[in-house]
Amino acid sequence: MEFREKDVLIQSKVALKGTLSLPNVRVEKGPAILILGGTGKLDRNGKVNEKLDLKLYRQLAEFLTSLGFISLRYDKRGVAESEGDYYKTGLWDLVDDARAGVQFLKNLPEVNPDQVMVLGHSEGSMIGTLVAAREELAGAILLSGAVANLSEALKYQRDIASQDVMKLKGFQGFLLRMLGVQNKIEKQAKKFTDKVLSSNKEVMKVGFSKINAKWMREHFQHNIREDLAKVTCPILAITGARDIQANPNDLEDLSKYVQGESEYYIVENMGHSCKFQEKTSNILSVKKDIISDGNLPIHPELLVVLEKWLEKQCTFNYSDEPIII
Secondary structure (H helix, E strand, O other), rough: EEEEEEEEEEEEEOOEEEEEEEEEOOOOEEEEEEOOOOOOOOOOEEEEOOOOEEHHHHHHHHHHHHHOOOOEEOOOOOOOOOOOOHHHOOOOHHHHHHHHHHHHOOOOOEEEEEEEEEEOOHHHHHHHHHOOOOOOEEEEEEEEOOOOOOOHHHHHHHHHHHHHHHHHHHHHHHHHOOOOOOHHHHHHHHHHHHHOOOOOOOEEEOOOOEEEHHHHHHHHHOOOOHHOOOOOOOEEEEEOOOOOOHHHHHHHHHHHHOOHHHHHHEOOOOOOOOOEEEOOOOOHHHHHHHHHHHHEEEEHHHHHHHHHHHHHHOOOOEEOOOOOH
C-alpha cells in the first residue's frame, strides 16, 4: 500500500519534531500506532550518526503503514530536531513526551481515538509499558525489552560479557582472563551504580564522558512490573533468541502481571535490532554487528507475528473517496 509522510510538531513540555505516515487510502477514523525508540541518541528513524543507523523505526513505520495504519515517530527530547537537553532528560520526561504523542494521534481527524496503540523497542518497550498503564490504549507492542527493568537488563548484559570473556579463545581471551576482567565487571558496575544513586545531579561525568544520571536513577528506582499490573489493553511482546541486551526468557512472566490479554514470541536467529542474526554477538563483535544490522530488513518472522496480531486487534473502514495529496 502506498503512503505519504509529513513532518509534524508534537507539543510536550518541549517541542518534539516527528514524522506522520499515512496510507494513500481513505479511512474513516483509522487506527494509529506511536513508535517509541530505544536508549541513546537515536532519532525518529533509528539513526545515531552516519556510521550507526539502525533504520529500524523508519522500516517499522513503512511496514505498519503498508498494512493501513497511521504511524507516528519522533526525535526524542534533545535529539536531532527536537528541543530539550538530552543529558538532563529523565525517564519520566520521556514518558511525558510519549503521552503527548498518544494525545497528538488521538486528536488527529484521521484517527479513531479508540484505536491508538504504542510500539516500543528496547527502552521504548519500557516507556510503552509506563504509557499503557496511564493512557487508554487499544494495544501495546513491546519489542526487545519487555517485562524487565533497566537495572535487570544491564545485569543480563554484564553476565553475558563475563561469560564471553571465559569463552574467548586465543591470546586475547587468555590476556583478559589473566587480568581478571570477568571478575571486575560486576564490581565496577556496582561502584558506578552506587555513585549515580547517591548523587542528586541531573548530569554527571565519568572519565571524559557525560552521563544522564537523572535518567538512570529514575530507571533504577522504578519497578516496571507494578506498571505491567495496571495495563488492561492487549499486549504483544517479541524478543529475539539471539538478543544479548534484553533477556528473551523474561517474556515468560508477562502473563503473571498484566490484567488483559497478552501474547509473547521468541524469534529464532533475531538480535536486539530486530534483524536476522546467523550467530549470537559477543562482547567483541556486538558493536560491529549492530552497525551491520542497519543494512538488513526487519526479521520476516517478526513481521508475520506482528501482522497477524494487528489483524485481530483493529478494523478498518475504507472509503471510495480519492485522497488529495
